[in-house]
Amino acid sequence: MAAPPVAPDERCHQVPAPVLGPAVGVLALQGDSGEHAKALIEVGARPVEVRRPADLVGVDALVVPGGESTTMSMLLESSGLLSPLAARLADGMPALGTCAGMILMARRILDGRPDQHCLGIIDIDVRRNAFGRQRESFESYLDVAGMEGGRLPAVFIRAPVVERAGPEVDVLASTEVGSGVCRPVLCRQGAVTVSSFHPELSDDRRLHQMFVSSILEPRSA
Numbered sequence: 001m002a003a004p005p006v007a008p009d010e011r012c013h014q015v016p017a018p019v020l021g022p023a024v025g026v027l028a029l030q031g032d033s034g035e036h037a038k039a040l041i042e043v044g045a046r047p048v049e050v051r052r053p054a055d056l057v058g059v060d061a062l063v064v065p066g067g068e069s070t071t072m073s074m075l076l077e078s079s080g081l082l083s084p085l086a087a088r089l090a091d092g093m094p095a096l097g098t099c100a101g102m103i104l105m106a107r108r109i110l111d112g113r114p115d116q117h118c119l120g121i122i123d124i125d126v127r128r129n130a131f132g133r134q135r136e137s138f139e140s141y142l143d144v145a146g147m148e149g150g151r152l153p154a155v156f157i158r159a160p161v162v163e164r165a166g167p168e169v170d171v172l173a174s175t176e177v178g179s180g181v182c183r184p185v186l187c188r189q190g191a192v193t194v195s196s197f198h199p200e201l202s203d204d205r206r207l208h209q210m211f212v213s214s215i216l217e218p219r220s221a
């Protein structure tokens with residue numbers, strides 16, 4: 001027997017509309033993409049693994065995780081992702097680069113491999129492996145400009161630092177790199193945010209939250 005007809009207004013209310021956050025691509029060629037995916041889900045975004053050019057279709061933003069920037073650079077080339085990714089970023093797609101991801105997004109890499117690519121979408125010069133041997137990995141707490149709720153825990157693993165930040169770059173946090181010298185470790189230029197540390201490896205989700213909010217409400221800068 002045919003089901004009784006459903007009045008149009010009842011039909012509309014049967015299934016609540018799902019609340020879908022932005023689709024955030026996570027470059028998953030190498031490195032700790034899984035931890036970023038978890039963090040993105042926790043702040044209401046939809047992570048999408050990006051391994052091939054077709055995966056970029058439909059993503060609203062991109063996270064480039066930590067790992068090994070020289071390996072990622074080679075894999076970007078061999079996967080065919082380098083050009084389409086650079087084009088989306090040049091077109092203003094919001095992006096978060098952490099550690100090796102920061103290196104890949106920089107204008108210039110110091111102590112890199114000569115054949116290492118950088119995407120040049122944030123006007124910074126980045127030095128790889130900038131911390132001394134005994135501090136190759138450490139955790140510290142950072143004062144982040146404009147961030148409420150106290151200092152942000154930051155896990156540094158063979159981390160880079162910013163040696164030069166251009167006039168368009170906002171330096172949001174710095175840390176001591178030795179002998180009283182401080183260098184930027186969290187920067188933003190327009191829709192691009194980069195960190196020397198791994199926000200996905202601590203339980204504090206404020207940086208991912210800030211990034212996802214910036215996708216939903218782009219700044220007028």
Ligand code: GLN
Pocket residue numbers: 065066067068069070098099100101103128129157158159160
């Ligand atoms: N030292 C690494 C590089 O040069 C980055 C380290 C990291 O991402 N944790 O790529």
